[in-house]
Amino acid sequence: MNLPQVADAMQTLFLRGPSVTLRMIILVILSIILMTADHRWQHLDTVRNTLSYLLFPVEYVVDLPIRLYYWGQQNMSSHQTLLRENRDLKDLQLQSRVQLQKLDILEKENERLRQLLSATPKTPEDHLIAEIVSVDVDPYRHFIVLNKGAKDRVYKGQPIIDAHGVMGQIVYVNALTSTAMLISDVSHAIPVQIDRTGLRSVAFGAGQTDYLDLRHIPHNADIRVGDKLISSGLGERFPRNYPVATITNIDRDTGETFIDVRALPMAQLDTSREVLLVWTENHQQILTGMEQIEEASDQGTAETADDDTAQQESTETVDGRE
Amino acid sequence: MVASNFKAAGLTIFVAFTLTIMPLPDWAIEFRPDWVTLVVIYWAMAMPARTGVTLAWLAGLMLDVSHGAILGQNALGLVLVIYIVHIQHQRLRVASLLQQAIVIFFLLLLKQLIVLWVSGIVGHAPHTWLFFMPCVTGAILWPWIYIIVRDIHRKCGYSAPY
Numbered sequence: 001m002n003l004p005q006v007a008d009a010m011q012t013l014f015l016r017g018p019s020v021t022l023r024m025i026i027l028v029i030l031s032i033i034l035m036t037a038d039h040r041w042q043h044l045d046t047v048r049n050t051l052s053y054l055l056f057p058v059e060y061v062v063d064l065p066i067r068l069y070y071w072g073q074q075n076m077s078s079h080q081t082l083l084r085e086n087r088d089l090k091d092l093q094l095q096s097r098v099q100l101q102k103l104d105i106l107e108k109e110n111e112r113l114r115q116l117l118s119a120t121p122k123t124p125e126d127h128l129i130a131e132i133v134s135v136d137v138d139p140y141r142h143f144i145v146l147n148k149g150a151k152d153r154v155y156k157g158q159p160i161i162d163a164h165g166v167m168g169q170i171v172y173v174n175a176l177t178s179t180a181m182l183i184s185d186v187s188h189a190i191p192v193q194i195d196r197t198g199l200r201s202v203a204f205g206a207g208q209t210d211y212l213d214l215r216h217i218p219h220n221a222d223i224r225v226g227d228k229l230i231s232s233g234l235g236e237r238f239p240r241n242y243p244v245a246t247i248t249n250i251d252r253d254t255g256e257t258f259i260d261v262r263a264l265p266m267a268q269l270d271t272s273r274e275v276l277l278v279w280t281e282n283h284q285q286i287l288t289g290m291e292q293i294e295e296a297s298d299q300g301t302a303e304t305a306d307d308d309t310a311q312q313e314s315t316e317t318v319d320g321r322e
Numbered sequence: 323m324v325a326s327n328f329k330a331a332g333l334t335i336f337v338a339f340t341l342t343i344m345p346l347p348d349w350a351i352e353f354r355p356d357w358v359t360l361v362v363i364y365w366a367m368a369m370p371a372r373t374g375v376t377l378a379w380l381a382g383l384m385l386d387v388s389h390g391a392i393l394g395q396n397a398l399g400l401v402l403v404i405y406i407v408h409i410q411h412q413r414l415r416v417a418s419l420l421q422q423a424i425v426i427f428f429l430l431l432l433k434q435l436i437v438l439w440v441s442g443i444v445g446h447a448p449h450t451w452l453f454f455m456p457c458v459t460g461a462i463l464w465p466w467i468y469i470i471v472r473d474i475h476r477k478c479g480y481s482a483p484y
Contacts, residue, residue: 020374024405027379031401034383034394039444044393051387058339058388066345135343138389139351140441140448172390179390186446207448270348 045156045172052174059135059145059177066134125239126279128152130160132272133177142185142205142269144168148277149176157237160275165243165266166190166231167275182269183244184209192244193232197222200232201261203245209269212245214261221259225250229263239280330478331373334361334471335381343388352452355460358385359400359433363426364471366407367414378404395440399433406432419465427461 038044130148137143148154150173158170160180168182183190188205192214199221203212217223227247233240245263252259338357346354362381365373382397389396406429407414414422434454441447 020405020408024375024401027375027401028398031379031382031394031398035392035398035440038393048387048393051384055339055384055388058336058343062340062344134345135388136345136351136354137343138391139354140453141390141446143390181390 048172049174052172052177056174056176059133062135063133128277128279130154130178130275130277132275137179140207142168142182142188142207142209143171144180144182144275146170146178146180146275146277147176149174149178151175152277153279154178154277159238159278159280161242161278162267162272162275164268165245166238167267167269167272169237170277180275182209183212183265183267184269190238190244191232191234192229194223194247195228195230196224197227199223200234201229203229203263209265211248211262211264214247214263215258217259217261219252219254219259223247223250223259223261239278326478327369327372327475330475331365331369331377334365334474337361339384339388342385352450352455353459354456355463356430356433356456359403359430360426360460360464360467361471362400362404363407363429364468366404367411368472368475370408370411374408375401375404391437392440392444395437396433398440399436402436403429403433419468422468423461423464426464427457430457430460 034044034047128148130146130152133145133147135145137145146154146160154170154173156170156173160167160169166183168180168185168188170178171181172179181188182205183203184205184207186205186207189202191200192203193200199217201214201217203214206213214229225247228243229245229247231238231240231242231244243266245265247261248264249262250259251261335358338361341357342354358381362373362378366378378400379397382395382400383393385391385396385400386393414425417425431454434457438447438453
């Protein structure tokens with residue numbers, strides 16, 4: 001045995017004992033602090049963002065063959081197929097145009113009526129198409145990864161929809177990608193309303209892509225199988241009047257306090273490849289409004305009866321501090 | 323040689339992450355072994371002086387980010403598992419592949435239990451026994467993973483007697 005080997009053996013024999021245990025204890029405490037901070041205060045977005053840069057090449061490598069497949073499919077498709085597709089799309093566009101004409105008139109009429117009622121006008125929306133990156137995340141959560149991130153102005157809590165209905169909302173925004181939670185995740189809930197009767201409820205995710213749970217609906221509620229659920233816009237996160245689900249199953253067990261209602265999501269949660277990110281015009285107002293309320297409660301002025309004065313006071317204190 | 327060792331470790335961990343987020347058909351999702359944990363266990367066994375709990379913690383954090391889980395959940399599990407591997411690595415090395423696989427099963431079970439415990443506290447624990455399936459598939463696949471990673475390790479200039 002020569003000297004370097006002895007030194008190596010000694011290193012493995014003597015230099016690990018206490019230091020590894022100490023490091024383990026420090027890291028365990030650090031993990032617990034991280035989990036508490038992440039769960040209680042959600043202030044770890046920068047940490048997550050930094051780590052996601054390291055993960056981006058992995059996601060890119062995994063998504064690459066699938067992207068190549070789609071790219072190849074587009075390039076290899078024959079002249080005939082393209083012609084047929086083109087004709088079909090033209091037909092579809094014509095049909096959509098005809099429907100849009102009617103919608104245009106209806107929208108104008110709606111606007112006039114709203115003006116007559118002096119109600120708040122409907123806010124315009126902005127859209128962006130995002131592609132789902134083909135990576136699997138936790139099998140017990142319903143998360144998807146999108147190829148649009150902070151550089152495309154994606155924000156936390158932003159609603160996403162597909163061609164058929166509401167899909168979910170953004171939960172983590174990274175620089176180049178973002179993670180969205182689907183409406184079927186166990187920790188997701190979306191305020192809805194039945195478009196036939198206007199009955200409001202909240203649709204909870206059940207961890208299954210094929211149904212949502214509607215809780216706290218009384219026995220005498222007017223609700224039928226086949227009723228359409230639309231987003232009610234309460235909670236100010238999802239835009240109003242987007243289709244969410246169709247009621248498929250009502251279980252009226254008289255022994256229970258509430259009836260058990262299940263609804264099938266309209267959006268194709270597990271087959272869509274492209275989704276639409278929605279910017280509601282008032283999301284900036286909501287964000288600033290929330291900040292103002294937080295300011296006000298920090299200053300202890302939230303108790304004042306008049307909202308306007310509370311806001312004024314809070315802005316004044318902000319100005320004063322600056 | 324040290325640099326090439328780290329190159330081998332980096333490469334195998336990268337591949338493990340790729341396998342972790344690679345899309346699988348719906349029926350196979352629950353059976354996906356915990357690739358990252360298995361590979362990190364190998365490195366903790368093979369190079370205990372150089373790779374240890376800190377690497378495990380970082381890999382665990384990356385797993386949390388890739389799963390969209392609460393930060394620290396997988397990191398905590400991996401640190402504890404790797405700590406056990408680290409203090410027992412001399413016994414594990416001389417054990418047969420079958421014996422190793424049995425130990426690996428219990429180590430993976432410990433990690434899944436920690437992850438389950440944390441998800442329970444946060445409020446979305448999965449209600450199915452399939453949650454423990456990765457422990458079984460991981461233990462079954464261990465001999466092959468061990469041999470493949472060891473071969474990569476040797477290709478990168480490592481020549482140990484075992």
